[in-house]
Amino acid sequence: MNHESAMSETSPNSLSHSSSATENSAASEENLRSDYIKICNFNFFYGSKQALFDISMDIPEREVTAFIGPSGCGKSTLLRNLNRMNDLIDGVRHEGDVIVNGQSIYDPHIEVISLRKRIGMVFQKSNPFPKSIYENIVYPLRVAGQNKKSVLDETVERSLKGAALWEEAKDRLHDSALGLSGGQMQRLCIARAIANRPEILLMDEPCSALDPIATAKVEELIHSLKKDFTIVIVTHNMQQATRCSQRTAFFYLGKLIEFDITTKVFGNPSQKQTEDYITGRFG
Amino acid sequence: MHATTKDTSLTRTHAAAGEPFVWLTAMGLTLGLLMVIGLLGIILANGVPVFWPKKVYEVTLKAGAKNPVPGGGESFAGELVQTRTKRIPVLTATGEVETDQKELQYFVGNKDVYGINFAFVSRVDIEKQALPKDIYSIERMEYGDAFVYPLDLTLADGTKIEAAVNPEFPSLFADAVKASNALRDEIGHIEKKEIGRINAQINDLKVKGGETKDSLNQIAQLEAQYEKLASDARTLRQEQQAAKITFRAPNGTIKTQPISEVVGFYQPNDLGLFQKIGIFLHNIWSFLSGEPREANTEGGIFPAIFGTFVMTLLMSIAVVPFGVLAAIYMREYAKQGILVRSVRIAVNNLAGVPSIVFGVFGLGFFVYFVGGGLDRWLFSDYLPTPTFGTGGILWAALTLALMTVPVVIVATEEAISAVPRGMKEGSLACGASKWQTIQRIVLPASVPGILTGLILAMARGAGEVAPLMLVGVVKLAPSLPIDGEFPFVHLERKFMHLGFHIYDLGFQSPDSEGAKPMVFATTLLLIVLVVLLNITAIFIRERLRKKYATGAF
8 A cells, every 4th residue: 555655745743653642552552553544635526616625634543633724624524524424415526535544435345334333423513313312322233233232231331431421321321312411412422423432533523512611521531532542523622622632634725734743733833824823813 | 662752654663563464364364263163163053962852842733824734633743943034925814915924943753654854834823832741752763753642562472551551651661672672783783793794604605616515515504504593583573573662643643663663762851951961972872883774864873983984094004104105215315306396396286186086096096907906816706796896995095095195295205304414414424324314313203294294184084075985985884894704804895984974964865954963963073083083193293292302403
């Protein structure tokens, strides 16, 4: 594969295995891939309108990568392409490729359903199903054909603990999920996203509809999840990006302007546009 | 506040506030409500009193009255139906003068004696009007009610009880009627159920077994059974006919009838409130549970209620999957474009096709083509007697399902498109396939909307008559579509229907004036049935709506 060339063409990857990812869990694993998600010369069109222009980037394994940029810059579009969610929209078209763990997601042999099983997603608006908390969490297992009660029970507990919702929800697992508060619902959606042990977790502005306390909880959660998952998060909140992510990509008008270690992007951006954006001069 | 005080032009503010249009809309609603309430009021006011026992007047006419007493004599007895004003010539000292006169209409009963059911009398012709306490209203199997004075009762053992002498007479009469009614039920059971079953078996053997010795033997056995049952029934009937009642009609005619002809009786002018309520409830019950008699103008309408109910149920079973699947394909799978748009328009237009056209289609397609094909394929032994190749409850239900399917499609499409996009995406992001998403997320969330469609479809289907007349409804069905005879559900049978019953009673009956109360009562019942079906569906929908309330969006 063109693994080597990808390494060289993108920004400083030698430092990519930043402290937290390695110290937490990688003891048993050999070296983590620095190009776990590899986006190669990716162009994307809504009908005739081009939304993404020639994007190439490598997202490393078990780190939090933040996408920032003004509204309409294409960061959500790119995120939604990683699990092919954009396929649902009529008249879309793409060029280039996205390679996850060495395999193209557009490979005709790969089924989009199995791809989405490997890539969990949390949406901007929490979208619990009108079912019980329990059924919400086991949904990914049930659609995969897993109906064994012991497995389901174990999954519910693990996911809710993983999403820091266990203490609040353990006594009402069979109540409707719609009775939860906004922040709890979003954490429930995270629990659902991690229930079937995906490899990657995509988060599309997960905190934009939450109050500061709920936001803090979700951020804490992101922090604890990164030891098991590769996380890509889209956010409008630059403080959030600095708090949660190891790497930050700045998009503007469908182009990737800068992609680097978060502290560098915010502390010493190499591009003028990035600096203007993060200092609030536009956007 | 400031702005309004400055603006002094009254007309402008009124127009701006749109108040005339608010009034207009309110008027429109009021008009609609008034019409609906008026219609329901008329039906209620005419339908409910049918069951309430009315007083029976004995009317004596003056000599030389314009309209003579029906059946001759000086007096007659009857229930007052209505009083109306009529301009009629009256003989006075100065000759005939046209004046407004009250005319009274009585239901006189005793059709066997009088030959008519109603008497119209001018008030001026009435000599006297009395409420005799000892008059009986007797409900009979034939010729309708009789308003008579009983003379004596002859029991089966020959004992004669004089009504005038024996104070026990009413209770003895009631016992005799009760016994006869029990016998009638027994005879009915033998003749309809057991003999019917044996007939069906013999018919079956004749068709299938042909001339083989085995089948001939069996037929002979069955015929022996038949003979025995028939003679049982004959014995019972003789027993039933042994007791007799003799009565005198108000005009003096004396008549003797076997008790077997009597269904029930009461003394209309000698009733307390509770007795009246008892008779009222009894009448309602026998109306709801009984079989029709005398060209449907008397007795109950149970077969029609049952037929309507079963047909509506079958229609719902057929229309929901059909409509829902079509809607899912159109909304979720089909590529939205000109083709889908025109299909949608066509579906909406289908709802506007006159129902009789659906009836003709049902007759041509379901009855002759599908039913005829089934007959040739599965029931060829019975031909030329058609089994499915003639109108039946299944074809009627399918025809109505076809007629109401647009309603369900439109309602389902709306419900599906109202399911939040985020929920579908959430499901897909969990690794669910599109079909799993539809099945587990979209459909449950749209069930309330689908039920709304079903409610509308049922309301339309249950009240429809015209297409049914072509595809299987009959005046009088010999047996119900569901009964205790194997295979229990007989989809090929013809059935009775409340809507058709109304039409038949009101416009096809030999005595439509006499059938009028029944028409109102049946109409009332049809409305009640539709309302009940709707309330059930609404109840289910509300429960589901609570369950699937998407409060998060």
